[in-house]
Amino acid sequence: MLDLKFIRENPDVVRQAMANRQEKSSPLDEILQIDTEKRRKMTELEDLRRNRKQASKERQADAAEAGRALRTKIHDLEEEVKTLDAKLYDLLLQMPNIPLPRFRLARTPAKMSWCAVGANRKNYPSPRNRTGN
Numbered sequence: 001m002l003d004l005k006f007i008r009e010n011p012d013v014v015r016q017a018m019a020n021r022q023e024k025s026s027p028l029d030e031i032l033q034i035d036t037e038k039r040r041k042m043t044e045l046e047d048l049r050r051n052r053k054q055a056s057k058e059r060q061a062d063a064a065e066a067g068r069a070l071r072t073k074i075h076d077l078e079e080e081v082k083t084l085d086a087k088l089y090d091l092l093l094q095m096p097n098i099p100l101p102r103f104r105l106a107r108t109p110a111k112m113s114w115c116a117v118g119a120n121r122k123n124y125p126s127p128r129n130r131t132g133n
Contacts, residue, residue, distance in 0.1 A: 002095050004088070008035060017098040027091040034091065038084040045077045 007014055011032060018026040052070040055063045 001092050002097065004031075004035060004092065007031060007092075007095075014095075014098065018096070020099065021096060023096055026096065027094050031088065031091045031095070034084055034088050038081060038088060041077060041081050041084065045074065045081060048074050048077065 002014065007028070011028065014028055018028065048070055052067055052074065055067040055070065
């Protein structure tokens, strides 16, 4: 599974890797959208928690009512964040991994396959040279 921080910081790299893998249905745009929404809601949630803490220090009748209202807003927002987090996790599980840089897509008329390039090629035997099965 790809790291969300990596996807957030390098969407072009991930998009190019998905194009190289010929993935037609990668949920990259949806992941970025849900991540942005989740981060926005988390910021809002932290602000509400800070306001509730400040209201609890005031110890007045109006502050108590405001604290109760904030508590319900916080609870609702926490539920929304949990839902977004579950959606985000499911989408991240659907994202294929990025091939290592030492591999490239070999395009032959018959088929397309991944093969190693560079100095480490001898470490990756071709299917004809493998022993066993």
